[in-house]
Amino acid sequence: MWQNEVKRVALGIRRRVFEHTIKNKGGYLSQACSAADFLATLYVKTLKLGPSIAPPIPKPFAGSPSANNPDSFTGAGYHGAKAPELDRFFISPAHYALVIYAALVEIGRMAPEGLEMFNQDGGSVEMIGAEHSPGMEVTTGSLAQGLSMAAGVALARKLKQEPGRVWVFLSDGELQEGQTWEAFQAIRHYNLNNLAIIIDLNEQQCDGAMAEVLDLGNAAEKLIAFGAYVMEVDGHDIEAVQKAGEIRPSKGALVILAKTNPCQGMDYLEQRRPKLHYVRFQSQQQAQTLEAAVRKQLEFSDR
Amino acid sequence: MNIVTKPYVNAFLNFARDKPEVLCLTADLTSSCEVDQFREQYPTRFFSMGMTEQHTLSFCGGLAMEGFRPFFHTFSVFLYRRPYDQLINSIAYSNRQVRLMGFLPGITTPGGITHQAIEDIAVLRSVPNMTLLETGDATEVETVLEVADAVSGPVYVRVLRGLVPRLFETPFRFNQLRTLSEGQDVLVLSAGITTEEAMRASKALAAAGIGVTHLHASTLKPFAKQQFLDAVADIKHGIVTIENHTVVGGLGSIIAEILAEEGIGKKLIRLGLQDTFAHGASRPYLMKKYGLDAMALVAAIEQLLNQSLGITENNLSAVRLEEVHSVAKAEAL
Numbered sequence: 040m041w042q043n044e045v046k047r048v049a050l051g052i053r054r055r056v057f058e059h060t061i062k063n064k065g066g067y068l069s070q071a072c073s074a075a076d077f078l079a080t081l082y083v084k085t086l087k088l089g090p091s092i093a094p095p096i097p098k099p100f101a102g103s104p105s106a107n108n109p110d111s112f113t114g115a116g117y118h119g120a121k122a123p124e125l126d127r128f129f130i131s132p133a134h135y136a137l138v139i140y141a142a143l144v145e146i147g148r149m150a151p152e153g154l155e156m157f158n159q160d161g162g163s164v165e166m167i168g169a170e171h172s173p174g175m176e177v178t179t180g181s182l183a184q185g186l187s188m189a190a191g192v193a194l195a196r197k198l199k200q201e202p203g204r205v206w207v208f209l210s211d212g213e214l215q216e217g218q219t220w221e222a223f224q225a226i227r228h229y230n231l232n233n234l235a236i237i238i239d240l241n242e243q244q245c246d247g248a249m250a251e252v253l254d255l256g257n258a259a260e261k262l263i264a265f266g267a268y269v270m271e272v273d274g275h276d277i278e279a280v281q282k283a284g285e286i287r288p289s290k291g292a293l294v295i296l297a298k299t300n301p302c303q304g305m306d307y308l309e310q311r312r313p314k315l316h317y318v319r320f321q322s323q324q325q326a327q328t329l330e331a332a333v334r335k336q337l338e339f340s341d342r
Numbered sequence: 343m344n345i346v347t348k349p350y351v352n353a354f355l356n357f358a359r360d361k362p363e364v365l366c367l368t369a370d371l372t373s374s375c376e377v378d379q380f381r382e383q384y385p386t387r388f389f390s391m392g393m394t395e396q397h398t399l400s401f402c403g404g405l406a407m408e409g410f411r412p413f414f415h416t417f418s419v420f421l422y423r424r425p426y427d428q429l430i431n432s433i434a435y436s437n438r439q440v441r442l443m444g445f446l447p448g449i450t451t452p453g454g455i456t457h458q459a460i461e462d463i464a465v466l467r468s469v470p471n472m473t474l475l476e477t478g479d480a481t482e483v484e485t486v487l488e489v490a491d492a493v494s495g496p497v498y499v500r501v502l503r504g505l506v507p508r509l510f511e512t513p514f515r516f517n518q519l520r521t522l523s524e525g526q527d528v529l530v531l532s533a534g535i536t537t538e539e540a541m542r543a544s545k546a547l548a549a550a551g552i553g554v555t556h557l558h559a560s561t562l563k564p565f566a567k568q569q570f571l572d573a574v575a576d577i578k579h580g581i582v583t584i585e586n587h588t589v590v591g592g593l594g595s596i597i598a599e600i601l602a603e604e605g606i607g608k609k610l611i612r613l614g615l616q617d618t619f620a621h622g623a624s625r626p627y628l629m630k631k632y633g634l635d636a637m638a639l640v641a642a643i644e645q646l647l648n649q650s651l652g653i654t655e656n657n658l659s660a661v662r663l664e665e666v667h668s669v670a671k672a673e674a675l
Contacts, residue, residue: 104437105471106494170436177403178431187397188432191404194389199408218428221397229389 041084045277048079050340051145053304055154056137057337061330063157065319069301069308070210071138073241076275077297078138078208081237082146085284086206087126089119095150097173100163104170114163115176117148123201127192130175131185132210132239136168139175149173183216185209186236190226193234193292204287206235212244215253220265226292227266234292235284236267239274241301247313259296267294274299304340307332344508346480350376350501354413355383357487364491365405367391367414369398375415375445376503396425402440403432411439411491417451418444418459418500422466430469437471437495447476447500447534448586449615449629454622459500460615464591466498467563474563476500478509478537482560485513492516500534507538510558517561519569525553528643529574529581533559533593535625536584536613536634543636546657547643554643565596571604580609580646584639589614611642 052075060066082088093116101110115121118128130139137157143149153173156164168175179185189207196205213219226234238258246252262269268288272279274297283295301315302308307329311318320326354377358364367389372378381388391398395416402412414421421442422429433440444459451457466472473493477483483502490497493516510520522537523544532540537558544554555573559565574581581601583594594612601610613633620628629635636658644651 103435103470106437177407178435181427181431184400184428184432187400187428188404188407190397191401191406192408193404194401195405195408195410198410218396218400221394222401225391225394225397225401228392 042277045076045079045083047341048083048142048145049075049277050304050337052079052138052141054337055141055144057305057333059137059141059154059157060318061326064326065317067134067137067316068305068318069241069243069315070135070239071141072303072305072308073243073274073299073301074135074138074239075304076277077237077239077280077299078142079145080277080280081128081206081284082142084281086128087124087203088128089122089125091118091148092116092120093149093173096152097149097156097163099161100171111171113170113176114168114173117143117173118176122203123199124203126204126206127176127189129177129179129185129189129192129205129207130168131179131189131207131213132182133168133175133179135208135210136165136172136175139168140164140173143174182210183213183218186213186219187222190222190231190234193231194229197231197233204233204235206237209236209238211238211240211242211249211255211258214238214255214258214261223262223265223267230290231292232268232288232290235295236292237295237297239299240296241299243301243313243315245316247316251313262294262296266291268292269294269296271296271298273297275303304336305333306336344480345505346508347505348376348503349480349483349506350503351379353484353487354380357491358384358387358413361411362387363410365389365410365412367398367402367412369393369395369414369416369420371416371445374417375443377415395420396428399425399428399440400432403436403438406433406438406440411441413441413443415443415445417446417457418462419446419457421498422462426465433496434469434471439494440496441490442496442498443501444498445501445503447502449620449632449634450502450535450586450625452622452624455619458620460588460620461591462498462500463562463585463587463593464595467591467596471495472563473497474561475514476534476560476562477502477514478534478558478560480506480508481510481512482514489514489516502535509538509541514560517564517566519566519573520558520560521573522556522558523548524555526555526576527553527579528555528646529577530554530556530639530643531559531570531581531583531593531597532556532585533562534586536586539629539634539636540584540639542658543639543643546636546640546653547651549657550651550653552643552647552651559593562593562596567600570597570600574606574608577608580611582611582613582639582642582646584613584634586634587614588617590617609646611646613638613642
């Protein structure tokens with residue numbers, strides 16, 4: 040049953056990001072907590088992707104793209120080959136890279152060695168996902184550009200009459216940028232209903248809780264006003280996410296607003312609120328306490 | 343000299359006609375960028391984006407990923423200032439085949455500093471993977487599109503609109519400087535609308551017995567360094583560059599870099615906006631005030647020669663009259 044596989048993958052994502060965070064004395068742990076369940080659902084069940092065509096162990100960095108560099112590559116191959124009937128999947132908040140890499144390992148699209156290469160000199164597995172990093176196809180380290188690029192791909196696919204969908208993953212912080220709203224206007228105007236968007240509504244950003252930094256207000260209302268077909272779901276309810284992902288609106292792009300908890304699966308992290316964006320340790324003691332608590336919870340999670 | 347009305351209109355129609363992968367995008371300035379007829383004739387390849395430049399640059403990146411070649415038309419200032427981050431991350435870094443068609447280069451608009459792209463070459467020259475082209479006459483406007491579209495990466499073009507003089511008989515050739523005159527006293531390099539001024543100055547200087555090698559640059563990045571080196575070898579008194587742009591970072595700086603790297607100890611005078619914004623006024627007024635005209639060029643050459651030549655405005659004959667308020671569209675609209 041697909042649900043069991045999704046749960047296995049989601050737990051695996053949390054475990055891998057946790058192990059990585061302990062080993063490297065810091066990491067994007069809360070992003071794994073908020074996104075693991077719906078990312079697992081997408082990768083296991085919702086997305087129509089072909090098998091990976093990229094090397095299981097990522098290649099070293101081969102230079103930036105240019106007319107003179109035939110060796111440059113992107114991480115798109117980990118999502119399979121492009122074909123008219125297959126989906127595409129763009130990751131807009133490149134800071135979720137660690138979570139994406141963990142997901143790719145869990146579903147067998149990348150070898151575990153790939154995760155070991157995280158942030159290594161000369162490697163392509165960058166801390167903030169670069170275009171050449173596994174699972175990445177475009178440059179999204181500067182936020183709120185992924186949606187516009189995905190929209191361009193969506194228009195192109197419509198013009199070529201390709202049936203596959205264009206999925207793009209956004210973080211809620213990106214709704215602060217003006218470009219996001221420019222994109223939704225264009226998406227509505229050109230009825231890019233082959234575009235499907237999932238937003239991690241974990242209500243956190245770099246400075247802390249979004250409500251304190253720059254309050255988002257009612258995201259669903261805003262998106263609906265801009266012409267999106269909005270489905271609000273509990274981002275940890277894998278069946279609800281999957282069901283929402285099956286909707287193909289005739290008018291408007293599908294936007295799944297996944298309401299999530301940035302401490303889901305690691306209750307101990309609640310103590311860290313509101314500083315959850317990047318989890319680091321001030322002391323050995325702190326690290327050990329967190330490690331013990333979370334490890335205990337993760338070990339018991341699949342019983 | 344012939345003056346051509348709106349050469350870009352037919353240039354784009356003829357160029358795009360048989361290329362289904364070529365798309366035309368605008369940001370609420372369709373007729374101002376002379377692609378309204380294209381919109382009428384090829385509505386399925388025309389996309390009105392409204393005022394969403396940041397989104398549109400990234401959107402063009404997405405279209406280019408799928409085999410289309412988007413030509414995004416708007417005023418130059420709006421192509422690279424507000425969406426600079428998107429230009430870098432969605433287009434330039436990834437080397438996408440997006441063509442950025444920029445209208446109202448430099449001071450060719452009374453629209454004031456918000457509409458005058460005076461530092462576009464300086465900024466975009468420093469972006470890797472960018473190709474920069476600048477049209478200088480009607481012939482170049484008519485033939486730049488094939489050249490731009492042959493580039494395997496992103497291109498930014500300074501396009502002239504409205505009433506455009508025809509100065510050249512041969513088409514735009516990629517990364518080739520045009521040699522408009524030869525002489526050994528001074529080397530003059532001009533680009534865009536300053537070439538017409540430099541041509542008038544050259545004639546007057548020749549009559550005064552001064553030998554001028556005059557080169558016209560229409561490809562600014564990459565730059566035809568060897569061709570320049572060949573031309574400067576026998577020059578006796580120095581080099582003057584003149585551009586519809588700030589002297590910081592544009593054509594003048596390109597030449598300064600080459601001279602320094604090659605250890606060529608010849609004096610350089612850079613004409614253009616002297617690290618200043620301009621303001622809203624007519625083209626001839628601005629060119630005179632900010633030293634981008636034929637008289638400024640003569641004065642610079644007098645400085646290099648350390649002699650007065652007695653050339654006056656009257657000598658600089660056949661001044662082209664500006665027709666802004668008649669048939670042509672008012673510049674800022």
